[in-house]
Amino acid sequence: MANKYPPFVFGQPRFDQSSFQGRLRHFLDVVDPRTLFTSERKLKDSVKLLDDFKKGTLVSGVSNKELWEAQKIKQAIIHPDTGEKIFMPFRMSGFVPFGTITVTGLLLPSQGFAQMIFWQWLNQSHNACVNYANRNASKPTPTSRFVQGYVGAVSAAIGIAVSLNALLQKADKFSPAKKMMVQRFIPYPAVACASTINTVLMRNHELTEGIEVVDDKGNVVGTSKIAAKKAVTQTAITRFVLPAPILVIPPIIMTAIEKTDFIRKFPKMHLPIQAMVCTVCFGLALPASIALFPQIIEIDVTNLEPEFREKTSRQTLFFNKGL
Template sequence: MSASLPGSRELPASRYDLNTYWGRVRQSAEISDPRMLFVSSSGLENAKRLVSAYKQGQIQSMTPELWHAKKVVDSTLHPDTGEPVFLPFRMSCFVLSNLVVTAGMLTPGLKTTGTLLWQIANQSLNVAINSANANKSTPLSLSSMAKSYCMAVSASCSVALGLNALVPRLKNITPNTRLILSRLVPFAAVSSASALNVFLMRGEEIRQGIDVYPVLSEEEKKKREITGEPVESLGKSKKAATLAVGETAISRVLNATPIMVLPPLILVRLEKMHWLKTRPRLVLPVNLGLILTTSLFALPLALGAFPQRETISADSLEPEFWGRGGQDGKVEFNRGM
């Protein structure tokens, strides 16, 4: 993100009010905008030059062109490393990356092999996305990543296969209710495994802590613009890491809920209509269209649930941080996405 580029002057965090939910939703919609995937490497370099020029005082005010440059940078670069996130795992590619996998999991009438393969594919994608967008101040080792991946795959497959076996055995329910429950099995598997996946893939953050920084006042920001002095970390906090990982896990479930619930329920209703009964080849494109439409709206709504740059009281962390906060006794940290 823009914070990783050279220059001591900070850009405005957003053109929207990030203290409100809808402000964060609009900001998340910019970061997850699929159009950012079409920005070329030269376009990214130009955006980085514009942002750096502002941070170094060569551009005095925010312009539409500079806001667009910030959008390109924020949707492409990792806030901790300043390096581009691998393209398939960026939030701007999240909807497209998940489209095929989600459609596969929601395919009606999947057998055991199909269920296993699609759950494995989904958890593999989740591992890659969670790893690419995690807080990088405490990286996860390859061995820990492999163990976490195996546990997440085992959990999702166990839930999916267990519920698939349970639903047909349910008594005293109508065939229509049984059909709906069978279509919702992927939701239960994905929701539980998505939350577990985040905790497993970012468990090292909870065990070691993540960097926290004092919140600067406007006077301190202006002073640092002149001196060029960087903001030093106050240390690593395990409580901040637990909050960051927990909020990210909740946002993953919030994102999965409408995507895994609405399309299958709508499709059940549409499959009873004459026009779709007589055109079975349209089931797949209709399903893809429902998933894509739901995903485009659900992702920013879920990402906006919590701020990406979290601000909390230093006194709510470990004792070594008490009284060391910045403005109003607050500290901040990168939650990850």
Template sequence: MAESAACPAFQLGRSRYDQSSFLGRLRHFVDIIDPSTLFVSEIRLKECIKLLDDYKHGTLPPGVSDVQLWEAQKIKQVIGLLLPNQTVVSTIIWQWLNQSHNACVNYANRNATKPTPTSKFLQGYVGAVTSAVSIAVGLNVLIQKANKLSPATRMIIQRLVPFPAVASANICNVGLMRHNELSEGIDVLDNNGNVVGSSKIAARHAIMETAFTRVVLPMPIFVLPPIIMSYLERLRFLQSNRRLLLPIHSFVCLLTFGLSLPVAISLFPQMSQIEVSRLEPEIAMATDCKVVTYNKGL
């Protein structure tokens, strides 16, 4: 009763906690990563989605509290890119959310030796979202029209669709978000850490290495869980205990992401080196070093 009394009125798509204060934001993110959501059954998930749909259309049953609505929204937000049988709308929404996150990550982890205009940020954002949505929706439509495929084969392919969409969008995202580096160049340093000059060639290498990392990063989580789950779902134990599918799927995703993240970011050193002979002539004239260093970014 105390929790209900202190609970704010429900607002669809908003946070339960005050986002203008540090404590409110902290409570918001702690709520999002609540591990109890891993044990939500498919039936419970569908109930939450229906409850939110009823609220949206003004057909909410009497007696439903704000606490129940906030909890339903929290559970629904567990769903993401890996859900099978997505609609066109859900595909667009989740690709948009994913690329919005990636745009911020790429911007925050760029080589910041040169300022990035807001227009470049917006170009990268729009380009990445557009490419991800176009590829994901296009592949889904093609698969749905592939009548010659068996249901099992079609299901596996559908679950693999997010990977090429996200991988290509990630490349686009990095390239467009950091396009300013290609035109302005990035600082290269000598053995003593002094700036030798600004190199567009080094910038190209930095962006290519980062883009490759962004392709490798989602590979395990988009490829392995669908394959593993397609096998596990055929087990008699899970067929009779369907409520365990979501937590097991989440656990498999957690393990694969935990593996892919350190592997991907370890492919290239953040402070990478390149031979001076491969750079612009003015860089070679400005130093006696054979090799210079540049910040690749993450």
């Protein structure tokens, strides 16, 4: 416990990012929904505290805990590239509270065609906004690029879900009960594939234009398409993994709960229980999935474009993967 708040290092995570455990603890801070209730005054005070530390004008008596908490608040609310506030529903700390609504809707049993389309559209719309809000924004991008990505992702989600459901309805060897059970798992392949496509399309400009690579002092060394490919690939993998525990575990749990006398006696409790199960699974899956890779990626200069070796004498450079 004595090392709970180590000496503060500006701009660096409190936990070791070379291990999954360290990244998990870091992203538990990033997705902490309590930061959604941060007042404007508290945010300004946190930013000022960090600015004073950076300038060397910090008043005496400020603890490491206060500095780490200030950085947690700033990182949860302010985009690292644009310096602007991220709209609350699209922050990583808002992903679970706001996203649980769509996850619960996706898993509702006995959905009709219109319901299925609505929930897939709503889910991918939210995912697209989260991807856009947490992108690497070191380079300006035309809005048309994001519109194209959004349309492509929504079309993919609806197309996959509808196609799988149509195939299921034609499967004569399944009884109605078994069809209903299998139908509950259709959202996963639809959402996983569409979320991956969503990420690639929404961030396609990074692949064509590159992203900024900096040294350990934060100075921009250049723009790299290689770094962009690595950033988008790792984020896409995260988006593919994320829906697995969210859309696979709840149907298994709910199938077991539906067989209990409690649900038979109190059928109106089905929806709130499902929402609670989805929230817990989402809350655990989100930090675990985004912890698969660090947000700030170290890369050897020899693994970048040849011109980087002429621009800097440093062996290791860095770039923001985005979330």
